[in-house]
Amino acid sequence: MYLHRLELRAIGPYPDTVVIDFAALAASGVFLLEGPTGSGKSTIIDAVVFALYGGLAGESSTPDRLHSQHADPATEPFVELVFETGAGLFRVRRTPQYDRPKQRGTGTVRQQASAQLFRLAHPADPAGEPVSSRIPEIGLEVTRIVGLDRAQFLQTVVLPQGEFARFLRSPGEERRKLLQSLFGTQVYDRTADELAARRRAVLAEVEGAESRVRDAQSRFAQAAGVEDPDERAVDDVVAGLRSVAAETDEHRRAAVSDAERARERERSVRERVTARERRAALLDRRRALDAAADEVTAARDRLALGERATRVATSADALDAARARAAQATDAAASQRQGAGLDADTDVVGLRTALADCLSDVRHLVAVERTFATRRRSAADAAVRAEDLAARSAALVDALERRPAERATIVESARTAAALAADAEPARVEVERVAQLRADLSTRVTAARAQEQAERAVASARAAATAALATETDLRARRIAGLAGELGAALQPGDACPVCGAVEHPSVAVPQDDHPSADAVESAASAARAAEAALAAAATDLALAQQEHERLRTVLGDLDADTLEARATAAAERVRAAHDAAVQVLDLERRRSAHDEQTRALEQERTTVASEHAVLVSSAAAESERLAQDTAAVDAAVRRATGALDAGTSASTDTAAGGSSLADAVRALDDRVAELDAVLAADVRAATAAASVAERQSEVTEVCAEQGFESVERARAALVPAAEGERLRAVVATADRERAVVDAGLTEAAVAEAARTADEPLDLTAAVAARDSAVERADAATRVAVSAADRLEAAARCGEDVARAVRARESTSARSRAVVRLADVAAGSTSVNPSGITLGTYVLMRRFEDVVAAANDRLRGMLGGRFTLETSEERETGSRARKTGLALAVHDHTTDTLRAPGSLSGGETFTVSLCLALGLADVVQAEAGGVALGTLFVDEGFGTLDPETLDDVIGQLARLTAGGRQVGIVSHVEELKQRIPERIAVRRTPGGGSRVTTTV
The missing domain is CATH 1.10.287 (Helix Hairpins)
Incomplete structure (x- = not known):
């Protein structure tokens, strides 16, 4: 994490507001926080830790020391910190618990602590997005954002006075807890627990596999009919049962073969007896057919003559019908022409063509004539509508002139209600x-x-x-x-x-x-x-x-x-009044919007009415002119249609067009054209009927010659009545079917064989008795064989179950041995893990070795290379804690001995502890998914170092800034002021407090 800005007020020795821009101070990597002892340097560190975690850096410090005794008691103390992590940019503000003067009377009131957390878009974001304002939630959220709790923060980021050496002096158990939380190695402990659970599970599986073997042996004994067979004897038992089953099956096959031969003998005798009986019946039927052959031949000849006569009679009947249709069509054509008032020599085609041409020229004007009444009414209505639109336009102009004054009244009322509604939020609070x-x-x-x-x-x-x-x-x-x-x-x-x-x-x-x-x-x-x-x-x-x-x-x-x-009644009354005013504001706003909308609607309507009036006047004039033109065209069409109708009607008929409208004239023309079409159709039908008579006459003459008849009368005399024909056809069909059945039956193989072996004797009763005896012996042998096969199948199936159960037991046992051993190794069981170190501790040991290696990398350049740190799996000297494998010793190269960390001097302890803390921070930051530690504070301890060692320590700290990290040194050592230009100077004031000066 990186610190951007710290702001505090009325905290510790600082009565006034103090602002520290860490981003500017840390531009060169290292900055100094210096001042006399007791001036308030550590208070700035405490403010950073308090802003993040609500506690102070020192273990013995209490939040009560935060509230400044030099500030006005009524001044609210606070600490505000802007910091950045991989999760984003945040600002946290905390106020400690303090006593403030009562607002009424004398004495003080305890003001409770408060906190706020915001997510920022950039470091100078004045508002930000609120995350939480509850102290417990902020504590959890800050721990999640930073990735460290307070104890881890004090070991890796802020190394407070007298605290950062604790990791060096702490026993292995405390190191284990800290390293486990920093490196997230709880997964290895959970792995060991999972392995232990799997160990129990596989042992249970082994016991279950053994139980399944016993169950399979029991089922095999029952299926094979043996008692308590050993699992190794299963194959021998199955082999014996297989031999018995094979022997009984051989007996079964022999008996079944004998039975099949007996059945075949009995079936052969029965079929030959049946064939002899069928041959005798077929011979009787053939003799009967031969006796009736002459009658069938006579019936066949009579049917053939009747069929030839029927063909001639059919053509003659068609000729008679054609002659009748021709006479009827000729009479109808003459009647149709007479009804139309036409002479026999009138040109009907030319007359119809003239009338059709007239119709095509005037028919389209009928629809125009039908619109005359409607168009005249529309013209009258348009005149009335134009007068109404002119009156409406004048009324709209008057209404629009009154609208501005009405709107001003509504706006003034809304302004008054809004002023009263502004009190809503204070009243709600x-x-x-x-x-x-x-x-x-x-x-x-x-x-x-x-x-x-x-x-x-x-x-x-x-x-x-x-x-x-x-x-x-x-x-x-x-x-x-x-x-x-x-x-x-x-x-x-x-x-x-x-x-x-x-x-x-x-x-x-x-x-x-x-x-x-x-x-x-x-x-x-x-x-x-x-x-x-x-x-x-x-x-x-x-x-x-x-x-x-x-x-x-x-x-x-x-x-x-x-x-x-x-107070509650008064506040509620304020809320109600503000709410009523807010409701009134909304109502007035709606009224104003509705008024504006209505005004716009009136203006739009005025424009629309004026436009509609102008269009209506213009269109009325154009329509009047078009109506006069259409009326003249329709009158001309009426005259032409009447003339054409008079020319196409003879003097002897009464079909002149009645009325004076074009529709009536067109309708009369349509009727006359339809009448002429009917005359033409009747003429066509008469001609077609005459042609059909000639065609049918030719066809009758040709059919008589083909069928061998001299005339139609002779053919009609040879016709066969329907009932007689049906009888004759039935006689012929029955004889043909019977002859086919008899001939097919006599050619069958069995019947032909019966004819060749007619003298051979057959005994069907003896064959049936031999078959029944053989079938009974086959059934008995089958029952014995099936029983043996069923026992073999059941025993073989159960034997396979035994084999599978044994294989499963062996596989489970082999798999369980690996799981049990791995679980024992992870749990530190001394039977397989002589070191007794668990998996989680082993991983922490490797991480701890990385920390010690990183610390030694810095320690080699300090204290003349005299000391290095070494890890050990043994308990630390004087420790009664359990063995954790995280013991630490100091190797003194001068005497080539191992020393306890507690035997180091003050300067040596500071230097070794600093290297160990920096190494811990490096490894935490280098871990995959580790916490990014961008800022580091070191509080005091530099006064115990000689100039040469101080150079080495400052050099090691400067190495940290190469990766973009910020290092803040808290010290009053005068020599550091000359080495580090960026610094925060803390000085006491005559009034008893302190002030802060920042040099960048």
Whole structure:
């Protein structure tokens, strides 16, 4: 992370506002925070840590020291920090808890702490996007954004005075917790847990596989009909059953073959007997057909003659019908011409052509004639509409002249209501504040009851803890007093006494009846510890309840329910008034918008009315002229149509056009044309009928010659009546079918074979008896073979199940061995992992080695190369903690010995601790997905260094800036002022506070 800007006020020794631009200070990489001891250098570090985490850098520091004693008590203290991480740019602002003067009366009121977090678009963004204003949420969010909690931040970014050497002196267990949180190696611990779970799972699978083998053996024994077979004997049992099944199947096949031969013999005898009987029946039927052959031949000849006569009669009937149609068509044509008033020699085609030409010229004007009445009415209506539009245009002009004054009245009313509605937000804030105070007033009573309950719980827990401790003490005293009896009870004759070593025991002590056991003492100790924990939890609850009750008393002060009720009523009245005004503003705004919209509508309507009036006057004049032209054209067409109709009508008819309209004249012309079309069609039909008579006459003459008849009369005499024809055809068809059936039957193979073997004797009864006997023997052999095959199949299937179960057990066992071993190695089981180091610790050891290597890389250039750090898997000297593999020792190359970190001098401790802290920061930043540590603070410790070592340390710090990092050195050493030009100078003021001067 990178720091951009820090702003604080009324914090520590700074009564006024202090602004520090870290981005400008760190442009060269290293800057100095210098000043006399106690002037307030560490307060700036505390402000950075407080802004991020709500706590201070030093472990012993408390937030109470933040509020400046030199500032006006009414001045609100705050710290604001702008910082940047991979998650974005943020600004956090915190106000510590402080006491401010009461607004009414004397005394002070405790003002609670507050915090705000914003996401910024750029470092100078004055507003930003709010993220949260709740202190717990901001703490979690800052930890997520930075990627470090407060303890990790103090070990890698801010190395406060007396704190950054803790990593060097801390035992391995504390190093393990810090490294685990920094490098995120919890995944390896979860891996070890997962391996342990899989170890349990595969052991359960092994047991399940063994159980499945036993179940498969049991099913195999039942299927094979054996008792308790060994899994190795399964194949032998199956082989024996297969031999038995093969033998019985051979017997079955022989019996089935015998039965099949008997069935074939019985079927052959039966078919030959049937064929002999069928041949005798067919011969009888053929003799009957031969006797009726002459009658069938006569019927066939009579049918042939009748068919030839029918062809001639059909053509003659068609000739008679054609003659009748020709006479009818000729009469109809003469009648049609007479009805039309036409002579036989009149040119009907020419007359129709003349009338059709006249129709094509005048027909289109009929539609024009029909529009005359409507067009005359429309002209009258247009004149009336023009007068109405002129009147409407004048009325619209008057209405538009009155609109501006009406709008001014609405706007003035809206301005008055808006001024009253502006009080809505202050009134709402006052309502929320009063509601919160009322809730706090109600909560204060609940908090008082909770405090009383917590006090009673503490008293009860204290009594229980005292009783449990007394019980444990009593049991331990009784056990110590009775140890002689316990030792005596364990002695056997000839055993050496554990106290004096003698093998003779003349007076052996015996245990007392109420002597407590070790388990009883341990149980009492556990109960005592549980009681102590319960007491501590109850005390914590009491402290929280007291703190909450005190907070509510501080917040409420002297306020009572009546005062809050009066404030609530007044605030609610303000809110209602502002709300009503806001509603009125909206209503007036809608009215103004509606008024403007109506004005625009009136202006649009005025324009539309004027345009419509002008168009209407112009179109009316044009339409009047077109109507006069169309009327003249229609009158001319009427005269022409009437003349044409008179010329196409004879004097003897009464078809002259009636009326004076063009539609009537056209209708009369259409009727006359249709009448002429009917005359022409009748003439065509008469000519066609005459041609058809000649064609049919020729066809009759030709058919008589083809069928062998001299005349139509002779052919009609040879016709066969319908009933007689049906009878004759039935006789012929029946004889033909019977003859075909008999001939086909006699040519069948079985019937022909029966004719050749007619003298051979056949015994069907003996063949049936032999078949039944053979079938019974085959059924018995089949049942035996099927039973043997079923047993073999079941045994083979169960044998395969046994083999699969055995293979699965072996595979599971082989797989489980690898999982069990891997789980034991990851868990540090000494049976397979002699070092006893778990997987998570092993990974941390490698990371710790990287940290130590990075620290040694810097330490080699300091202190004359005298010291290097080394890791060890053993417990650190003097440590009673469990073995973590993260022990640390200092290798003194001068004496070639290993020293404990606590044996270093002050300057040596500072230098080694600084290198270790810088190495830790480097490895954290270099880790994939690690935290980007762009800013580093080192607080004090430089005064313990000699000039040469100081040069080495400054050189190592300067190396950090090559990668874009910022390093801030907090020190009062005078020599550093000459080495580092960018600095923050802190100086005391005569008034007792301090001021800050920044040099860039």
